[in-house]
Amino acid sequence: MAAISAALVGCAAQSTDVRILASIEGVASERAFATPPPGGPAIVEVTEHAYANATSQDIILSGSGRSTGQNILHVALYLPADSTAAPEARLPDAPLAYTDIGAELEKALPGIDMRISDNFAQNAYGPFGYALGRATGTDLCLYAWQRIRGPERASLFPRRGTIAIRLRLCEPDASEAKLLRVIYGLHINAYVPSPDWNPYGDPRPADPRLGQLGTSIYPDAAIDRRGEIEPGEPPRGRLRARAPRRAATEPVAEAPPPLQNMPPAPTVAIPQPPATAIPAPPNAPVNPKVTVPPPPPAAAAPAPIPLAPVPPGPAVPSPPAGPPAQPAPSP
Numbered sequence: 001m002a003a004i005s006a007a008l009v010g011c012a013a014q015s016t017d018v019r020i021l022a023s024i025e026g027v028a029s030e031r032a033f034a035t036p037p038p039g040g041p042a043i044v045e046v047t048e049h050a051y052a053n054a055t056s057q058d059i060i061l062s063g064s065g066r067s068t069g070q071n072i073l074h075v076a077l078y079l080p081a082d083s084t085a086a087p088e089a090r091l092p093d094a095p096l097a098y099t100d101i102g103a104e105l106e107k108a109l110p111g112i113d114m115r116i117s118d119n120f121a122q123n124a125y126g127p128f129g130y131a132l133g134r135a136t137g138t139d140l141c142l143y144a145w146q147r148i149r150g151p152e153r154a155s156l157f158p159r160r161g162t163i164a165i166r167l168r169l170c171e172p173d174a175s176e177a178k179l180l181r182v183i184y185g186l187h188i189n190a191y192v193p194s195p196d197w198n199p200y201g202d203p204r205p206a207d208p209r210l211g212q213l214g215t216s217i218y219p220d221a222a223i224d225r226r227g228e229i230e231p232g233e234p235p236r237g238r239l240r241a242r243a244p245r246r247a248a249t250e251p252v253a254e255a256p257p258p259l260q261n262m263p264p265a266p267t268v269a270i271p272q273p274p275a276t277a278i279p280a281p282p283n284a285p286v287n288p289k290v291t292v293p294p295p296p297p298a299a300a301a302p303a304p305i306p307l308a309p310v311p312p313g314p315a316v317p318s319p320p321a322g323p324p325a326q327p328a329p330s331p
Contacts, residue, residue: 023050033057033075034165037185041071041169054078054091056164065170067135068110074166075188080196093162096129096145105131108168109141123184125200128165130183132176141170142179148188150201161197163188 029043036043041061049056056076063071078093096104105114114133121128128146135141148163167183191197209215 033190078162080160161199
């Protein structure tokens with residue numbers, strides 16, 4: 001009887017023990033696993049999830065879009081060794097299948113018609129895929145996915161490790177190139193301090209021209225961006241042909257622009273001052289009658305005085321005529 005009671009007590013104690021499969025905590029933005037490029041969206045908040053086989057972060061990015069949801073960058077770092085923990089405490093580690101892309105798009109961008117791009121795209125960490133769609137208003141949305149993992153090689157000590165990236169970004173009046181600039185300039189800041197963790201693969205081999213005869217290799221300081229060697233002294237100025245002098249011409253006066261039909265000037269009505277009645281003087285008759293006397297009659301003209309005749313005077317004789325003129329002698 002005592003054994004049964006102890007068993008019941010033990011079962012009751014186990015049923016009330018709550019365990020957390022994955023811990024969640026907020027971290028500072030300086031501890032983000034990845035950061036956008038300079039000039040990209042700012043980091044607002046970082047939430048970290050710890051699993052038995054991986055550690056992931058949800059990096060919230062700033063945005064001004066009106067679509068439902070928030071801009072988020074999801075980065076997961078998988079450990080190199082397999083864990084014996086329960087499947088519920090593990091984060092699935094599998095490449096994104098083409099048949100599963102639609103489910104992720106509907107979960108990240110519900111109600112938005114997203115179209116997968118057929119273009120091949122690759123950033124500094126390898127190839128990635130993306131889809132674009134137009135949301136409500138002028139928002140253009142991007143959903144990108146990338147899996148960074150080195151090639152599988154059969155060896156005694158295989159190097160494993162994976163980085164999974166998801167980017168959900170919506171911006172108003174944005175172009176495809178502007179949204180892709182975020183995933184192209186993405187920078188990963190985290191790693192797993194284990195010699196077996198290497199998702200990037202082997203480093204690139206050295207340039208095969210090193211040590212070969214007949215090949216000249218210059219230091220980077222002496223080569224400009226175009227691949228030309230910088231000269232040791234400043235280049236001399238080139239002789240340029242003098243342009244022919246043009247004959248001075250009188251400036252031609254430009255014709256005045258044609259007069260445009262100007263609107264008539266507005267008429268301004270000037271108010272007239274009100275008429276003021278002049279009062280009549282007191283005790284004065286209204287419209288007095290004035291009698292004008294007629295002019296006196298004209299006086300009669302005096303009678304004319306008769307004139308007496310004048311007697312004739314004595315006659316004066318005329319002088320005698322002279323002798324006739326003589327003709328001039330002929331030569």
